Amino acid sequence: MSKKNNFDNRPGYIWLDGKFIKWNKAKIHILSHGLHYGSCVFEGARIYNQKIFKLNEHTKRLFLSSKILGFKLPYTEKRINDACNQIIKKQNIKNGYLRPFAWRGSEMMAISAQNTAIHVAIATWEMTTYFDINKKFKGIKLQTSKWMRPPSNTAPTQAKAAGLYMICTLSKHTAEKNGFDDSLMLDSRGYVAESTGANIFYVKKNKLYTPIADCFLNGITRKTVIQIAKRNNIKVIEKRILPKELLKADEIFLTGTAVEITPVSQIDSKKFSVGEVTKKLLSLFSSLVKGN
Numbered sequence: 001m002s003k004k005n006n007f008d009n010r011p012g013y014i015w016l017d018g019k020f021i022k023w024n025k026a027k028i029h030i031l032s033h034g035l036h037y038g039s040c041v042f043e044g045a046r047i048y049n050q051k052i053f054k055l056n057e058h059t060k061r062l063f064l065s066s067k068i069l070g071f072k073l074p075y076t077e078k079r080i081n082d083a084c085n086q087i088i089k090k091q092n093i094k095n096g097y098l099r100p101f102a103w104r105g106s107e108m109m110a111i112s113a114q115n116t117a118i119h120v121a122i123a124t125w126e127m128t129t130y131f132d133i134n135k136k137f138k139g140i141k142l143q144t145s146k147w148m149r150p151p152s153n154t155a156p157t158q159a160k161a162a163g164l165y166m167i168c169t170l171s172k173h174t175a176e177k178n179g180f181d182d183s184l185m186l187d188s189r190g191y192v193a194e195s196t197g198a199n200i201f202y203v204k205k206n207k208l209y210t211p212i213a214d215c216f217l218n219g220i221t222r223k224t225v226i227q228i229a230k231r232n233n234i235k236v237i238e239k240r241i242l243p244k245e246l247l248k249a250d251e252i253f254l255t256g257t258a259v260e261i262t263p264v265s266q267i268d269s270k271k272f273s274v275g276e277v278t279k280k281l282l283s284l285f286s287s288l289v290k291g292n
């Protein structure tokens with residue numbers, strides 16, 4: 001594989017522990033707790049027209065995630081917001097992605113990690129669509145995963161924590177191997193939960209349905225789409241959804257910072273078309289972020 005576009009070798013800087021470090025010099029020790037035991041939390045935000053969309057919400061969630069994992073970031077929210085704004089300027093990002101993250105350092109190499117230093121870094125890069133641009137409009141194919149989202153008493157499900165993505169990568173690899181774009185994940189009760197990195201909605205008779213976010217991230221985009229829908233007189237119902245109900249939907253789409261609003265054209269062998277409600281929400285969302 002070419003080294004050119006690897007994430008460890010790019011021009012410019014990464015904000016690391018309060019300083020701008022040359023991108024390819026931004027390194028950690030291999031015995032970091034965050035790497036071995038999953039004590040790492042992260043955010044993903046988008047930059048539209050040189051401005052970070054919902055920056056405050058993302059920073060607040062980064063602090064909440066670290067609190068849930070039992071560590072305290074050594075900065076204020078304002079300092080992190082300022083650093084985010086500074087790094088996108090320094091990297092001259094117009095439309096892209098922002099990745100703030102925090103993890104436990106290498107002072108202790110054991111399950112107990114009370115005395116580890118907490119590190120914070122922020123990286124950013126240009127990014128267009130998460131899925132191929134054609135798929136963004138025609139819809140993506142989801143395959144139901146054999147992995148389920150853990151119940152909220154078995155994992156810190158409201159944190160955007162690295163460890164929770166282990167089953168997402170496993171699921172997505174299987175889906176891709178089988179010719180799908182992503183996975184549909186159910187929860188431990190057999191209800192529809194989300195995909196590997198985005199929330200899910202369906203439309204039935206012009207009403208919008210989405211699962212109750214009680215064991216997965218209540219996404220910032222999910223909340224934004226609910227707000228846009230309500231403002232535009234589209235009824236939104238949050239409820240427990242069985243897979244067989246989802247398969248009877250008129251339209252299905254995913255929401256998330258990376259995927260924005262992405263229509264779903266297939267779940268397992270069942271096909272769906274991109275309908276009018278999805279198109280309307282896509283257009284409203286696109287206007288909202290353009291006016292960011």
Ligand SMILES: Cc1ncc(COP(=O)(O)O)c(C=O)c1O
Nearest residue numbers: 197198199217219220221256257
């Ligand atoms: C597992 C998972 N669910 C949902 C979301 C959507 O969250 P948001 O809209 O805040 O990006 C994300 C992305 O952050 C995610 O990784």
